Amino acid sequence: MILWTYDLDDGCYRARLMAGLAGVPLALRAVDMIPGRAHLAPDMLARNPRGTLPVLEDGDLVLTQLPAILAHLARAGARGQAFLPGSPRERAACEEWLAFAFGDAAAAAAARRAALFGPEDPAPAARAARAALRLADDHLTRQGFAGAGFLAGAAPSIADVALFPAFALSRDYGVDHDEFPALRAWARRLRGLPGFLTMPGIPDYH
């Protein structure tokens, strides 16, 4: 599979992280998104008319929506099946929190983009992102009381991969980790998984 990617984009990171955790080898193709705007050049638009990154190519299948990309990568990897819960309750919880990651927590990516690249004021999106992180922290706190360490249950799922950068990169938009002890513990658990990888802004503890 080929992934068209930009190193500083958190969406591209989610795809690379999922591939790493699932054990799916990816051929990476770097796209000069900033400042080159190469994702909007004719060759990339021919590949993905939406003009977004990442773009995943699996033979003649082209995927551009992250929820689809994450699920496809999970299915493709030896370790990936475990990231797609089978039981009805856990599957529902996974879909709930996947939607949260791309819905409520979308403000995190917007806040970060504004803070790092401008031109908008990141403050309103940062406030919304903080509210989303609080909800996730509350949920993970209660999950802990039920013996579950991840969003959808005792095992990590694509929902955890989808939400991770919103917390891990929160300092980029001015929200520190002090007030989210459950998210900190969750992040430590994710870091310990085989195939975990980072991006600029997420420390590689050496």
Place this chain on the structure above:
Amino acid sequence: MSAGWTPLALARDIPPGAAAGAVLDGAEIVLWRDATGAIHAWEDRCPHRGMKLSFGFVKGDRLACLYHGWEYDGGGRCRHIPAHPELDVPASIRTNAHAAAEALGLVFVHVAAGPDLPPPPTDPGDPVTPLRSLFLDADAEEVAAALARGLPGLGPARVSGGGVLRSVEQGGHRLHAGLHRIGPARAALHLTVAGAAGGAALDRIARAAEAFRRAVEGGAAAA
């Protein structure tokens, strides 16, 4: 309650190998626990270039700064500078260490270590079940006033204590509630349950704590 000792976190939330930031009356503090289980509290500032030590990571019995990897031992003394690996680091390069102690499942800090500290809070040694820390966008005084009525939905409450530590008897449980002022309109409540408590009870109390936060912040916003 020993004067000057303030609860800043749940002991559970700073496990061995973890570092985290906390702010007390505007002062930035790093809390970290080494591999032996000892808890440390320092000014959250690397003496090299001022980077927050809470962004760093624990390596065994040392805390490493994220910026240039300078490593500090439990006493706050710098022991390793990666750019100069053969250097015997001068003893003058050290962090500003505060005093830390644990009781009732909470981490207490006294800013400014020294020989004339008041005694740390004593732990009677009774079992304690950690619940959660609650961070509120409200003045500490408001949180304290609201806490006098207990947590919403758990029934009548009997609240005793004062200052930074209260006891909340409600719904068949007794909670230890540590209160700390982060800054103007920002406070934290650190909650542990006396004795054992099962998952269902903890879930119920945690939801009541979330409702408490909503009520206090809703009131603060309306003020």
